[in-house]
Amino acid sequence: MNIRKDVTLPIRTIIADDHPLVLLAMENLMSGFPNIELVGKATDSSELFAEAQRVECDLVVMDLYMPGGTHGDGVEMVRRFRERHPDVVVVVLTMEVAAEVLQKAIGLGVGAVISKRDRIDLIHVAIVTALARECYIGPAIRALLAEATLSRRIDYVRQVLSRRELEVLTHYASGRGVTEIALRLGRSVKTISAQKCTAMRKLSLQSDADLFRFAVEHGLVPGDQSGAEGRMAARA
Numbered sequence: 001m002n003i004r005k006d007v008t009l010p011i012r013t014i015i016a017d018d019h020p021l022v023l024l025a026m027e028n029l030m031s032g033f034p035n036i037e038l039v040g041k042a043t044d045s046s047e048l049f050a051e052a053q054r055v056e057c058d059l060v061v062m063d064l065y066m067p068g069g070t071h072g073d074g075v076e077m078v079r080r081f082r083e084r085h086p087d088v089v090v091v092v093l094t095m096e097v098a099a100e101v102l103q104k105a106i107g108l109g110v111g112a113v114i115s116k117r118d119r120i121d122l123i124h125v126a127i128v129t130a131l132a133r134e135c136y137i138g139p140a141i142r143a144l145l146a147e148a149t150l151s152r153r154i155d156y157v158r159q160v161l162s163r164r165e166l167e168v169l170t171h172y173a174s175g176r177g178v179t180e181i182a183l184r185l186g187r188s189v190k191t192i193s194a195q196k197c198t199a200m201r202k203l204s205l206q207s208d209a210d211l212f213r214f215a216v217e218h219g220l221v222p223g224d225q226s227g228a229e230g231r232m233a234a235r236a
Contacts, residue, residue, distance in 0.1 A: 010037035011131065012055065016048045016062040017093070017114075022116075026061065026093075033124055045069025045077045052085055059087075059131065061123070064094035064105065075104045082108050088131045093123065099148030102141055114138035115150030153218040157203075165199040166220075170190055172208075 013036050017023045023041060030036050036059075040051035046069040048062065060081070066217050067073050082090065089111040096102055096115075105113055111130025114122060118138040129136035137145070157166060171181045182192045205211045215221045 003186050003187070006203065011059050011127075012037050012039045012041035012057045013059045013061065014038075014042065014048065014051050014055070014057050016042035016044075016051075016060065016066060018043050018063060018066040018068070022063070029120065029123065030061070033127070036127075042066075045071035045073065045080075048077075048081065049084070051083070052088065057085075057088055057090045059091065059111075059127065061091045061093060061127070064092050064096050064101075075101060075108070078105055078108050082110070082115070089133075091123075091126050091130050097144055099144050102145060107133065112136035113141050115140035115144075124214055138227065150219040153184075157218050157220065160202050161199050165195050165202070168195040169199045169211065169215065170220050173221045177184070211234050 003143065013030065015023060015026045015030065015038065017026060027038060027041065030038060039055045039057055042048035042051050044066045048060070048066070048069070049071050052060065064078070067076070069077070071077055078090065078234055079093065091112040091114070092105055092110050093114055093116060095117070102113060112126035112135065114126045114136070115138050117140045120148070122138055126136045126138065161169065167185065168181060171184065176184070178189055178192050178196065182189045185192070200211060205212060205214055
């Protein structure tokens with residue numbers, strides 16, 4: 001199936017969700033979208049694939065999980081549909097919160113992934129963006145992916161540094177000097193300085209500015225600590 005080149009023609013759309021009320025809500029919502037023509041509905045992967053075979057379509061808006069069909073479920077269902085209908089734009093509408101699953105869905109080349117927790121009007125934004133052959137990721141999904149990325153970064157730092165080195169690095173990135181950190185932690189200035197240098201060496205950080213950027217990017221300190229960054233710059 002090839003998407004028609006004439007942009008004045010309606011976008012032939014199939015909607016798929018295993019919950020009848022959600023499907024009805026999607027139908028009511030999308031019937032009000034300009035230039036959208038609903039040509040099919042499905043409640044599982046069997047019905048979805050059958051509808052896509054029965055009618056010509058340009059766009060499918062589907063739930064990620066529709067159990068009971070013969071073409072798999074979740075990411076596997078999306079993968080099979082993309083393989084069989086590579087020219088059909090796919091918009092995934094889901095309640096999934098697992099970052100790994102969401103990343104796999106995005107990696108299959110879908111046009112959009114949007115959470116059912118997002119504002120309902122963003123479905124139209126997702127569709128328009130996907131039809132323009134750009135990938136749209138809804139705000140709730142972006143937040144989940146960012147949180148997962150930050151968690152992985154923090155785990156990496158904890159693996160590389162000792163507990164005490166991490167403690168010193170965090171205090172220093174927060175704008176505290178070596179002497180203040182020593183007083184707070186009950187260690188000598190020499191020990192604190194050595195632990196800071198060791199931490200920077202392990203992380204390949206060359207300057208205090210590098211240290212601050214690293215701490216912000218890896219979630220060790222908030223990114224709005226401009227005062228802390230200024231104090232670090234003054235110490236450099």
